[in-house]
Amino acid sequence: MAAxxxxxxxxxxxxAVGRGSLVSRQRWSVPSADTLYDVVVSGGGLVGAAMACAxxxxxxxxxxxxxxxxxxxxxxxxKLSETYSNRVSSISPxxxxxLSSFGAWDHxxxxxxxxxRRMQVWDACSEALIMFDKDNLDDMGxxxxxxxxxHALTKQLEAVSDRVTVLYRSKAVGYTWxxxxxxxxxxxxxxxxxxxxxxxxxxxxxxxxxxxxxxxxSAGIQNVSWNYDQSAVVATLHxxxxxxxxVAWQRFLPSGPIAVLPLSDSLSSxxxxxxxxxxxxxxxxxxxxxxxxxxxAFPTRVSARQLPPSVAKVDAKSRVLFPLGLGHxxxxxxxxxxxxxxxxxxxxxxxxxxxxxGFGDISSLVHHLSTAAFNGKDLGSMSHLTSYETERQRHNxxxxxxxxLLKRLYSTSTTPLVLLRTWGLQATNAISxxxxxxxxxxxx
Amino acid sequence: xWGGRKLSSSGSRFFGVFxxxxxxxxxxxxxxxxxxxxxxxxxxxxxxTKPGVFGEYRTMWFKSCRTFSCLNRMKIxxxLWTRLYSTSQTTVDSxxxxxxxxxxxxxxxxxxxxxPLHSMNDLRVPFIRDxxxxxxxxxxxxxxxxxxxxxxVGCGGxxxxxxxxxxxxxxxxxDPVTENIKTAQCHKSFDPVLDKRIEYRACSLEEIVEETAxxxxxxxxxxxxxxxxxxxxxxxxxCQVLKPGGSLFITTINKTQLSYALGIVFSxxxxxxxxxxxxxxxxxxSPENLESILESNGLSVQTVTGMLYNPFSGYWHWSENTSxxxxxHAMKSRVQEHPVSAExxxxxxxxxxxxxxxxxxxxxxxxxx
Numbered sequence: 001m002a003a004x005x006x007x008x009x010x011x012x013x014x015x016a017v018g019r020g021s022l023v024s025r026q027r028w029s030v031p032s033a034d035t036l037y038d039v040v041v042s043g044g045g046l047v048g049a050a051m052a053c054a055x056x057x058x059x060x061x062x063x064x065x066x067x068x069x070x071x072x073x074x075x076x077x078x079k080l081s082e083t084y085s086n087r088v089s090s091i092s093p094x095x096x097x098x099l100s101s102f103g104a105w106d107h108x109x110x111x112x113x114x115x116x117r118r119m120q121v122w123d124a125c126s127e128a129l130i131m132f133d134k135d136n137l138d139d140m141g142x143x144x145x146x147x148x149x150x151h152a153l154t155k156q157l158e159a160v161s162d163r164v165t166v167l168y169r170s171k172a173v174g175y176t177w178x179x180x181x182x183x184x185x186x187x188x189x190x191x192x193x194x195x196x197x198x199x200x201x202x203x204x205x206x207x208x209x210x211x212x213x214x215x216x217x218s219a220g221i222q223n224v225s226w227n228y229d230q231s232a233v234v235a236t237l238h239x240x241x242x243x244x245x246x247v248a249w250q251r252f253l254p255s256g257p258i259a260v261l262p263l264s265d266s267l268s269s270x271x272x273x274x275x276x277x278x279x280x281x282x283x284x285x286x287x288x289x290x291x292x293x294x295x296x297a298f299p300t301r302v303s304a305r306q307l308p309p310s311v312a313k314v315d316a317k318s319r320v321l322f323p324l325g326l327g328h329x330x331x332x333x334x335x336x337x338x339x340x341x342x343x344x345x346x347x348x349x350x351x352x353x354x355x356x357x358g359f360g361d362i363s364s365l366v367h368h369l370s371t372a373a374f375n376g377k378d379l380g381s382m383s384h385l386t387s388y389e390t391e392r393q394r395h396n397x398x399x400x401x402x403x404x405l406l407k408r409l410y411s412t413s414t415t416p417l418v419l420l421r422t423w424g425l426q427a428t429n430a431i432s433x434x435x436x437x438x439x440x441x442x443x444x
Numbered sequence: 445x446w447g448g449r450k451l452s453s454s455g456s457r458f459f460g461v462f463x464x465x466x467x468x469x470x471x472x473x474x475x476x477x478x479x480x481x482x483x484x485x486x487x488x489x490x491x492x493t494k495p496g497v498f499g500e501y502r503t504m505w506f507k508s509c510r511t512f513s514c515l516n517r518m519k520i521x522x523x524l525w526t527r528l529y530s531t532s533q534t535t536v537d538s539x540x541x542x543x544x545x546x547x548x549x550x551x552x553x554x555x556x557x558x559x560p561l562h563s564m565n566d567l568r569v570p571f572i573r574d575x576x577x578x579x580x581x582x583x584x585x586x587x588x589x590x591x592x593x594x595x596x597v598g599c600g601g602x603x604x605x606x607x608x609x610x611x612x613x614x615x616x617x618x619d620p621v622t623e624n625i626k627t628a629q630c631h632k633s634f635d636p637v638l639d640k641r642i643e644y645r646a647c648s649l650e651e652i653v654e655e656t657a658x659x660x661x662x663x664x665x666x667x668x669x670x671x672x673x674x675x676x677x678x679x680x681x682x683c684q685v686l687k688p689g690g691s692l693f694i695t696t697i698n699k700t701q702l703s704y705a706l707g708i709v710f711s712x713x714x715x716x717x718x719x720x721x722x723x724x725x726x727x728x729x730s731p732e733n734l735e736s737i738l739e740s741n742g743l744s745v746q747t748v749t750g751m752l753y754n755p756f757s758g759y760w761h762w763s764e765n766t767s768x769x770x771x772x773h774a775m776k777s778r779v780q781e782h783p784v785s786a787e788x789x790x791x792x793x794x795x796x797x798x799x800x801x802x803x804x805x806x807x808x809x810x811x812x813x
Contacts, residue, residue, distance in 0.1 A: 036636065062586025063612075188634055203635075374588075375569045376607030381554065383563065 037067045038379055039369075040192060040202040042172050042215050044070025046089070046146060047341030047358035048208030049153040050099070054366045056160035057102035060373040066164045067200065068157070069192075071171040077151040080111055085145040086234045086318040088261065088269045090248070090352035092141050092443040095359035099152070103159070107152035108144055114262045115139030115246065120308075121425075122251040122299060125413060128422040130429040132439055140439065141248070141352070143261045143269065171195045175205070175218045178336060190336050190380075204379040205337050206365070208358075211327050213343035219334050225327035225346070228407070230256050231279035232324055232349055235270045236315040237294065242266040249308035250350075251298055252410035257350045258297045260308055268309070270294065271349055279321045287314050324348055328400055332389040336380030338365060345396050351403050353442060357396055360444055364391050395444065535672040535681075536620045536648045543722075544600070548623030551601025552631055560753060560760075561603050561667070564695070567751055567760045568666055568771065569607045572693050575746070575773050576662055579689065587612030592661040595685060597649050598668035602628030602642065608664075609641040616656075622646040649681045656685050666695045669734070670727045676737055683741045689778040692743055695751065695771040699728035702767045715755070731766050743774040 038061075041052045052068040055061050091099070091113075099105040118133040119140060134140055157164055174193035179186050189201040207215025216223060237260065239245070245262040256273035263269050272282065272294075282290060291311050298308050327346035332339050341358035368384040377384065409421050428434055547557055554562050576592060577583055584590050590612030596605045599617030601624055609615050609632075619625050625646040632638045645652070663682045672678045682692050697703055704725050712720045731748045738745055750766035753759075760769075 059585045062584075064586070185630075188631075373610075374573075375566065376573075376610040377565070377569075378606070378610075383554070383566075 035200055036065075036189065037200060037202040038064040039204045039206060040067045040069065040190075040200060041206045041208055042069050042192075043207065043209030043213075043341075043343070044068050044072070044166065044168075045208065045210065045341070046149055046153070046355055047362065048206075049150065049157065050104070050359060051206055051208055051340060051362050051365070052164050052166070053102050053104060053153050053156045053160075054098065054362055055369065056157065056164035058366060058370050058373075060370045061163065064163065064373065067202070068164060068166045069170045069172055069194070070166065070168050072168065074166075074168045075147070075150060075154070077147065080148075083315060083318075084236050084263050084267055084269070085147045086236050086269065086315070086320055087146040088143050088234075088263065089146055089149065089355045090141050090261065091144050091149075092353075092356045092359075093139070094363070094444045095356050096142060098359050098363050099149075102156055104149075104152040104156045107155055108148055111148045111151070112264070113142050113144040113148065114264060115142050116248045116262055118247040120247060120249055123418075123422055123425055124252045124254050124410060125418050126422045127299060128425045128429075130425050130435075132435055134439070141443070143248075143263060145263075167194075172214065175215065177219065177334075180335070203336065204369075207337065207339045207343045208341045209343055211325070211342040211346040213339065215337065216329055216339055216343050219337050221334065221339070222330040223327055224330065225325060227323065227325040228273075228348060229275060230273045230324045230348075231276050231321045233270070233272045233274065233279050233282050233319060233321045235290075235320075236263070236318040237268045237270050237291075237311045238313045238315070239266050239268060239309045240312040241309070243309050245309065247308075248352075249298065252350075253297060254411070254413050257410065258294070259350075259352075260294070260298075260311075268311075272297075273324060273349060276323075283319045283321050287316075290314055290319070326400065326404055328397070332361075332393060333382065333385035335382055335385075338385055338388065340365060344392075345400055347400055348403050348407050350407060351399070351442065353399055353403065356442070356444075357399060360395065361388075361392050364388050399441070535650060535674050535678045537671065537673050540671050541621050544621045545623055548601070548621060548627055551603060551624070551627050558601070558603065559758060561600075563758055564666075564751075564753075564760050565604065565607055567762065568604065568693070568695055569611075571749075571771055571773070572608065572662065572664060572691075573611060575691060575693070579661075579691065579775075584612065589613035593659060594662045594664060595656070595660045597663065597665045597682070598671065599628060599644065600624050602631055602644065604664060604666055605642050605644075606632060606638055609638045613641070613662075615642045616660075617642060617644045618647055618649060618652070619644070620646065620648050649678065649685075653681045653684050658685065658687050660685050660690060661687060662691045662693065664693045666693070669694055669696045669729055670723075675729060675734075679737050679743075680741055683743055683776060686743075686776045688776055690776050692738070692774045692776070693771070694734065694774075695769065696734070697723075697728045697769055698767050699725065699730045699733075700767045703728055706768060731770055731772065734772060738772075738774045743776050745772060745774045747771075747773045 039055055041048050041055075044052075048068060048070070052066055055064075055066050096105055099108065117137065117140060118131060120129060120131045122129045132140065157166055171194065172192045173195050176191035176193075178188045178190060187201065189203055190205045192200045192202065192205070194200070205215060207213050207219075209215055211225075242265040245265050245268065248259065248261050250257055250259040253274070255275050255278055258272040258274075259270070261269045261271065272279075274282070282293065285293075291314060294311050300307075325346060326348065327342075329339055329344045332344050340361040342354070344361065345357055347354050347357065365388045368388045369379060372379060372381070372384045409417060412418070428438075550557050553559075572594075573588060577588055588611055589608065592613045594608055594613045594615045596602075596608070596615055596617045599605045599619050600621075602617055605615045605617040605628065617625075617628060619628070625644045628644050632642050632644075663686055665678075665682060669675055669678065679692075686692060697707060707728075708723050708725055712722060735745045735748070748766060749771050750763035751769040751771055752761050752763045752765070753769065754761065
């Protein structure tokens with residue numbers, strides 16, 4: 001069985017290659033020293049930039065050449081703007097550890113972030129709720145604007161510019177994969193063609209180019225995916241009065257979960273996943289109606305301690321929507337290719353795990369690549385890449401399945417399921433070891 | 445998981461780890477009529493234990509070294525040259541050369557016949573790296589072995605030379621099979637960094653001993669000593685090319701009942717992991733035997749550790765048990781002990797063997813004076 005699967009994986013390479021119009025298999029001459037990179041990271045988003053950063057700061061990569069390809073322009077943040085960005089991420093403690101391992105977390109601390117101590121989640125139809133908090137007064141997680149994270153990563157990339165080269169406005173348009181079996185005169189490296197026609201070669205290509213990954217498609221890796229019938233609306237909210245604001249609030253409405261995440265004493269971020277029609281309505285309605293919609297989404301007949309703060313107004317132009325879906329690549333690795341972040345898995349934001357799973361992929365892959373480099377191994381060799389894949393697929397598949405299950409469970413209003421989930425929520429709330437396990441799994 | 449190197453994959457996919465049969469210096473075996481056995485050897489190198497034909501030649505050669513002058517020795521070399529098929533000298537077995545020739549292009553298929561050797565790198569590269577790093581006070585991050593000169597004897601397709609090169613060492617890889625060297629050179633040519641750091645030569649160790657005496661920080665003979673015809677000469681040559689304080693790394697197979705049962709009966713005849721006739725149990729070297737030869741050459745053995753191969757997972761593991769595969773690390777003493785000189789040649793064979801090591805006219809001439 002294993003042999004058959006293995007056989008199919010190896011065979012799929014050239015077959016899939018034939019399908020892609022942009023991919024070719026050629027014979028290349030010996031490369032000149034300046035165009036062969038040890039690692040190329042395709043995609044300079046949060047996960048791609050963090051990957052390049054982590055490799056650049058790794059001690060066993062001191063004499064290696066790393067390249068980061070980013071299609072967009074370089075974003076220079078001269079001064080932190082007064083207004084908060086509407087795209088924020090919930091960073092778990094594990095991700096914060098990764099970011100601090102190469103010095104990016106310090107920059108974030110110097111800019112701005114918000115730690116939250118407690119998470120309170122309500123059911124839609126009943127008053128059942130579950131509350132997560134850490135006994136030892138540590139932060140459960142941090143809400144950080146994506147721009148702030150990006151800026152911290154860019155600064156740390158510049159700090160290792162002797163090892164890491166960043167090419168902005170460079171999009172890879174074609175990939176050429178090495179032959180399955182090492183042949184005498186064909187190049188064993190991956191060849192990348194950029195939009196401007198130039199070519200690069202690399203020993204390992206890391207695809208961090210989002211859920212529509214070009215690397216994944218070009219490699220012919222199967223992707224299990226479906227679109228949810230939901231879009232997420234994000235906005236920056238001004239609270240009626242300044243409070244301690246260190247609790248993340250979420251309620252599962254029949255149309256989808258609404259979450260209010262703390263940004264500062266008087267600001268919070270909204271992530272409201274709902275049907276496409278409702279989302280379009282929310283984005284286009286008046287500010288007052290929008291604020292009312294948010295305030296009425298949370299239960300009112302509860303004690304004051306458990307109430308989320310009421311919203312006074314919304315930042316103009318901060319209301320945006322984007323569609324949601326699920327995706328999971330059948331394979332994370334091929335010879336000389338690895339996928340990380342949304343290229344490998346795409347998840348519903350209801351658990352705040354999307355970017356954390358990506359950072360978890362980075363921790364694992366950097367660990368394996370670092371050991372391989374210290375053992376003098378060929379970085380594109382499947383032996384350590386499959387170890388990375390096994391480790392991460394186990395974790396990610398579980399989380400993806402759980403998130404999808406929760407989404408479906410909370411989307412219905414049929415009585416038996418509502419009763420089941422209400423009871424389940426209350427039971428889980430009562431069992432502290434179970435809650436601790438959930439928090440531990442999610443904060444990796 | 446890939447099917448290539450697992451037990452479940454059929455046929456003779458596994459090769460090379462346990463080496464193939466070579467004749468040893470079996471002095472207890474009665475030497476037969478040389479020509480008849482010689483031709484038989486060329487055709488059929490299977491399990492039948494063979495008398496020490498090449499051992500006989502080697503013994504003859506040694507005797508002539510001791511009794512004849514330099515000129516006569518040259519005559520013996522030419523004699524041996526015409527009798528042996530390979531271009532190398534005494535410690536290379538030409539039947540082995542032929543066997544490896546057949547698989548010369550398969551070295552770099554990580555799931556192919558040489559898969560176990562690829563996965564053995566997970567053990568032997570850290571073994572070499574860590575033991576070498578112990579000998580230096582500090583090292584460069586990213587290139588821990590930079591500044592070190594390493595000799596890889598029996599490098600094959602360069603499976604071990606390349607990781608050592610990536611770690612910063614400058615490596616010389618030797619192999620008697622020219623096709624292997626061609627494969628190795630082709631493979632390294634694609635990486636400019638490795639191309640500069642590694643050099644390959646198709647020759648045997650004896651041929652370069654004189655020009656490279658005491659120039660290497662480390663000599664690596666991995667899965668080689670069970671292939672050579674004359675272990676003592678081979679190890680003497682290894683010692684000669686090492687700098688004082690240099691390290692010798694050997695991985696090989698033990699000569700035990702277990703290695704016969706698992707390495708030959710099970711692997712070759714039952715499971716078919718290894719092609720039949722690949723191994724000759726008599727060629728296996730026990731750690732005790734290896735240690736005694738090393739010690740007698742001025743190399744002090746630092747570590748001997750067992751290695752176990754799991755054919756189901758395809759991975760190697762360190763083990764306390766050295767009854768199958770094992771790795772040894774020996775260091776040449778820093779203070780060079782001068783050979784016992786000015787003694788007449790007739791005074792006993794072992795002393796002279798030790799003193800004269802490999803054919804070196806300078807050292808050899810001293811006792812004559």
